[in-house]
Amino acid sequence: MKAQKRDVGHVSAMQAAIYDPDAKGFLRLSAVSKPEDNVIVKVSGCGVCGSDLLKLDRALVSKGAVLGHEMVGVIDQISNELSARYQLKAGDRIVSSHHVPCGTCNYCLNKQESLCTQFKNTNFNPGAFCQYTELSEGHLKHTVLKIPDAITDEVASFTEPVACCIKAVKRSGLLSHKGSANVLIVGLGSIGLIMGQVAARENLTVTGLDLLPSRLELAKELGFTNVVHNLGNDFYDYIFLTAGSAPTIDLAVKAARDGATIIVFSSVKGEAKFDNNDIYYRELTITSSYSPNLEDLRESLELLKQGKVRVNKLITHRSNLENLGVTIEQAKQEQGIKVYLAP
Ligand SMILES: [Zn+2]
Ligand SMILES: [Zn+2]
Numbered sequence: 001m002k003a004q005k006r007d008v009g010h011v012s013a014m015q016a017a018i019y020d021p022d023a024k025g026f027l028r029l030s031a032v033s034k035p036e037d038n039v040i041v042k043v044s045g046c047g048v049c050g051s052d053l054l055k056l057d058r059a060l061v062s063k064g065a066v067l068g069h070e071m072v073g074v075i076d077q078i079s080n081e082l083s084a085r086y087q088l089k090a091g092d093r094i095v096s097s098h099h100v101p102c103g104t105c106n107y108c109l110n111k112q113e114s115l116c117t118q119f120k121n122t123n124f125n126p127g128a129f130c131q132y133t134e135l136s137e138g139h140l141k142h143t144v145l146k147i148p149d150a151i152t153d154e155v156a157s158f159t160e161p162v163a164c165c166i167k168a169v170k171r172s173g174l175l176s177h178k179g180s181a182n183v184l185i186v187g188l189g190s191i192g193l194i195m196g197q198v199a200a201r202e203n204l205t206v207t208g209l210d211l212l213p214s215r216l217e218l219a220k221e222l223g224f225t226n227v228v229h230n231l232g233n234d235f236y237d238y239i240f241l242t243a244g245s246a247p248t249i250d251l252a253v254k255a256a257r258d259g260a261t262i263i264v265f266s267s268v269k270g271e272a273k274f275d276n277n278d279i280y281y282r283e284l285t286i287t288s289s290y291s292p293n294l295e296d297l298r299e300s301l302e303l304l305k306q307g308k309v310r311v312n313k314l315i316t317h318r319s320n321l322e323n324l325g326v327t328i329e330q331a332k333q334e335q336g337i338k339v340y341l342a343p
Helices: 050-057 080-086 137-143 159-172 190-199 213-221 248-255 276-281 294-306 324-333
Strands: 006-008 011-019 027-033 039-047 070-077 093-096 132-135 144-146 181-186 204-209 226-228 236-241 256-264 285-288 315-319 338-341
Touching (some): 039 093, 070 159, 080 137, 137 144, 159 236, 159 294, 190 204, 190 213, 204 213, 236 248, 248 256, 324 338
Parallel strands (some): 181 204, 256 285, 315 338
Antiparallel strands (some): 011 027, 039 070, 070 093
16 A cells, blocks of 8 residues: 555644454554654554454454554654664664563563563554554664564564563473473464474474364474374473463363473463362462563564574465455454564
8 A cells, every 4th residue: 555644734644554343353444643753663564463353352442542563664763863872773674562661670670571560551652553653762772673684574573473482481491391391382373383483492392282274284384293183192291372262271281291381371261270289289380471571572583583483374364554454354264374464
């Protein structure tokens, strides 16, 4: 789509896909005011995250909101001062995480930046389902990363989701595991398919569980050791729940070997039930991981650059701003994996 700038009073306008509960896919093309201050980034692309879909489906945002955080863009406007301070200039291709942690609170000091109060209050605004967004100096200082020439915008848009998986793998304790282990990835959507690749190590078997044959096929191609469409009698040492329903934790407890760790990595409404003594006598660990730390974002971009995590085939649907809602609906119907927006 061609960028259309037009004036609404004194403020220039741009196009955005805004949340509208009555629109197809809950997104409608609309003119909104174009950001004019700080550092302006022209959006080149944005992945549609499961968390965006959740917010749309459950009406967790207010009407008119502009979502989108898996953003790739080009710096369009930056002051000379900021340019010199952060070695960034107009024309640079960048990714930026949505949030800026403070770096000094107890959460930040203990690698739980996503719980930091400042982190929660520093989304870039608007989100990237639009033509231009605005970054604060905090973003420049902490979260903006230049995209290496070797990787495409589409690949770079996975920086945040891959970083989420890096953090989840770290939190699972898997990286310091001694000897062999069985890893189970429950759900082979975009996150599950990335998680299996990030978790892969010598001495580990990585099994992917999903109901859809096409996803099992893709997981095989991406290096999963085994793929299954139901849980047999095997036991697992690390179980990543990247999708599912409330009973999934109970299933995971049953599939867990004594001493195993279960990592909750998806938003599931409802009660999760398990037997206290399963946890106690069998020394099971149930933990979670939500949103990455800054160090994970840097590692993520490096893994993508080295081709150690392959994400190309995860984008099954591409859209412009105008058709984003329709494309999201279509992707759901066609059991797609990831929608990518190029405004
Ligand atoms: Zn995301
Ligand atoms: Zn903090």
